[in-house]
Amino acid sequence: MKKALLIAEDISELSELRAVAAELDAVEVEAMGPEDLQNTPALERFGLTRLYTSTSWSEDPAESLGKMLAELISGSGAELVLGVSRKRLKDVFARAAQILKSPLLTDCLSATWSDGELVVERPTLGGGYVENLVVKKFPTLLALQQRGRQISDLSGKAPEVVRLEGKFSGVRAPRLISSEAVSRSGVDLAKSRIIVSVGRGFKRKEDLKLAEELAKLLGGELACSRPIASDMGWMPEDRHVGLSGKWVSPSLYLAIGISGQVQHMVGVRNSRIIVAVNNDPSAPIHREADYSVVADLYEFIPALVRELKARSARPSG
Amino acid sequence: MPVIHVFVKQVPDVSTLEYDPSSLGPRLEKATLRLGEVDLVALEAAVRIKERMGGEVVVISAGERVNELVLREALAIGGDRCFYVSDPRMAQADSWVTANVLAQLSLRAGKADLLLCGEASSDQGNYQLGPRLSEILGYPCITYATQLELSGEKLRVRRNLEDKVETFECGLPAIVSASLELAAPRLPSLLMIRAASRKPITRLEISALGLSDAMLESGIVRRSVRVTKTSRKNQVLKGDTGECAVKLIESLQKEGVLAI
Numbered sequence: 001m002k003k004a005l006l007i008a009e010d011i012s013e014l015s016e017l018r019a020v021a022a023e024l025d026a027v028e029v030e031a032m033g034p035e036d037l038q039n040t041p042a043l044e045r046f047g048l049t050r051l052y053t054s055t056s057w058s059e060d061p062a063e064s065l066g067k068m069l070a071e072l073i074s075g076s077g078a079e080l081v082l083g084v085s086r087k088r089l090k091d092v093f094a095r096a097a098q099i100l101k102s103p104l105l106t107d108c109l110s111a112t113w114s115d116g117e118l119v120v121e122r123p124t125l126g127g128g129y130v131e132n133l134v135v136k137k138f139p140t141l142l143a144l145q146q147r148g149r150q151i152s153d154l155s156g157k158a159p160e161v162v163r164l165e166g167k168f169s170g171v172r173a174p175r176l177i178s179s180e181a182v183s184r185s186g187v188d189l190a191k192s193r194i195i196v197s198v199g200r201g202f203k204r205k206e207d208l209k210l211a212e213e214l215a216k217l218l219g220g221e222l223a224c225s226r227p228i229a230s231d232m233g234w235m236p237e238d239r240h241v242g243l244s245g246k247w248v249s250p251s252l253y254l255a256i257g258i259s260g261q262v263q264h265m266v267g268v269r270n271s272r273i274i275v276a277v278n279n280d281p282s283a284p285i286h287r288e289a290d291y292s293v294v295a296d297l298y299e300f301i302p303a304l305v306r307e308l309k310a311r312s313a314r315p316s317g
Numbered sequence: 318m319p320v321i322h323v324f325v326k327q328v329p330d331v332s333t334l335e336y337d338p339s340s341l342g343p344r345l346e347k348a349t350l351r352l353g354e355v356d357l358v359a360l361e362a363a364v365r366i367k368e369r370m371g372g373e374v375v376v377i378s379a380g381e382r383v384n385e386l387v388l389r390e391a392l393a394i395g396g397d398r399c400f401y402v403s404d405p406r407m408a409q410a411d412s413w414v415t416a417n418v419l420a421q422l423s424l425r426a427g428k429a430d431l432l433l434c435g436e437a438s439s440d441q442g443n444y445q446l447g448p449r450l451s452e453i454l455g456y457p458c459i460t461y462a463t464q465l466e467l468s469g470e471k472l473r474v475r476r477n478l479e480d481k482v483e484t485f486e487c488g489l490p491a492i493v494s495a496s497l498e499l500a501a502p503r504l505p506s507l508l509m510i511r512a513a514s515r516k517p518i519t520r521l522e523i524s525a526l527g528l529s530d531a532m533l534e535s536g537i538v539r540r541s542v543r544v545t546k547t548s549r550k551n552q553v554l555k556g557d558t559g560e561c562a563v564k565l566i567e568s569l570q571k572e573g574v575l576a577i
């Protein structure tokens with residue numbers, strides 16, 4: 001492996017992508033990101049030869065960023081282009097890949113060299129399966145799932161900083177009318193030890209209080225299935241677990257009123273213990289749980305809360 | 318009146334897909350075939366525009382061993398005609414090949430004002446078709462749409478990113494990729510299913526699309542696909558709610574996963 005180009009939104013992404021580039025034995029690594037990346041203290045520890053910064057990276061439409069990225073990739077001669085799989089990045093990567101006649105693999109779990117071939121693992125078929133793909137064309141773009149990998153300090157010189165002048169004129173792009181930040185819980189579910197997760201079995205937003213109280217008693221975090229966040233808007237997007245959301249690995253995952261479709265379960269498969277509370281005995285979640293309670297959550301959760309409270313009031317023993 | 322092209326893919330139903338216990342690979346030959354979930358959302362959005370403004374909905378599809386009965390479902394939901402390619406080469410197609418084929422199919426199917434696709438297919442989930450079509454055809458593309466309004470020649474689309482909600486406007490022609498949340502797909506009535514049997518379906522050969530070998534050459538080779546199963550205890554707790562609560566707490570304490 002010769003040269004890699006990392007596309008990072010911030011310093012934690014840069015660190016993660018640099019770790020992957022190191023695992024892939026990249027001999028030369030360049031990075032690109034927003035302007036403030038160059039102010040990172042001790043930038044030399046990332047072992048980069050060059051850092052491209054762009055003032056317009058976070059504002060420009062994907063239509064122009066795709067062109068800019070394609071030019072940067074061909075200009076730099078990078079064979080491997082790495083980014084963290086976020087919606088906007090996938091959009092820009094797909095465009096650059098099309099311009100360069102290149103493959104893009106999204107939501108990658110891992111990338112390794114095996115007998116001189118680049119082998120990438122990614123989820124497929126709704127997340128119930130993992131596929132192994134061999135890359136045949138370079139440059140190749142990989143959008144990787146964020147895993148919290150970090151580089152240890154690499155010795156090196158400070159990178160040469162190159163400012164990119166964005167703005168491709170004559171690009172037909174949609175006009176941005178408004179952009180509102182959405183509320184984020186800010187909780188890193190990937191690190192939570194106990195997770196209480198809610199699904200469409202809850203009939204009203206107010207009813208989520210039941211689960212909140214339970215989570216508090218257990219010392220856990222609240223999470224949800226995709227429709228609760230994306231459809232109903234009852235919880236912030238960063239609490240949604242599954243194929244298109246967070247992948248979690250707590251010691252206890254308590255799923256309440258969640259049917260257990262494959263796209264949800266892929267995100268919780270690494271939990272040590274899974275508990276399902278669902279009143280439908282044929283719901284798929286019961287087949288993927290360690291402990292199942294076939295009951296109406298509106299009766300069972302209050303009973304569970306009562307019992308937990310009674311126990312914490314009693315002296316232990 | 319707008320002409321809308323909707324891209325749909327025939328996929329295995331992943332909710333009922335079984336795996337081979339010895340190879341751990343999916344039993345695709347036994348799978349129920351259906352249209353992708355998000356594709357149906359995109360189709361629903363197109364049909365709603367047609368119901369309001371008139372025009373035409375053209376269904377576009379490519380795959381290996383495409384079954385016309387699956388495509389008929391899209392016509393039953395409200396597509397007016399269908400153009401498709403069925404070719405063994407599509408089995409190895411990556412997003413580059415798929416986009417090249419679908420763009421040419423769309424051009425063969427005639428002029429389009431709006432091109433709609435799902436943000437990702439239900440099987441491969443690559444999230445690339447919209448932006449790649451945009452590069453090929455030169456039309457702007459708005460991805461991950463959760464709301465879409467067309468009035469006259471003006472398109473207004475809302476989308477959710479991880480940390481913000483954005484609204485865009487653009488003229489036609491344009492490409493939109495739908496999120497699951499854009500529209501709840503309807504189930505076709507018997508009447509609609511019967512009417513669909515008379516709607517035209519045109520099959521084109523991949524060789525008739527004027528694509529060079531390079532444009533049909535996939536950049537990846539699939540080496541293996543394996544199920545990711547974790548074995549679970551599968552204990553169903555019995556008794557009334559109070560008894561189940563006690564049993565659950567005691568089981569979890571025994572597992573050592575409760576702090577209390």
Ligand SMILES: Cc1cc2nc3c(=O)[nH]c(=O)nc-3n(C[C@H](O)[C@H](O)[C@H](O)COP(=O)(O)OP(=O)(O)OC[C@H]3O[C@@H](n4cnc5c(N)ncnc54)[C@H](O)[C@@H]3O)c2cc1C
Nearest residue numbers: 199200201225226242243244257258259263264279280297
């Ligand atoms: C491309 C794609 C990506 C997706 N990504 C994700 C993802 O990342 N995460 C995700 O979660 N989903 C995802 N989905 C959606 C997924 O397929 C399911 O639709 C979703 O997970 C269902 O959410 P749910 O279980 O909350 O709702 P439902 O499937 O409606 O299940 C609700 C459950 O609650 C039970 N219930 C109802 N009332 C009660 C009661 N009173 N007491 C107890 N139980 C009750 C019901 O029996 C039912 O099983 C994705 C789908 C696609 C196509």
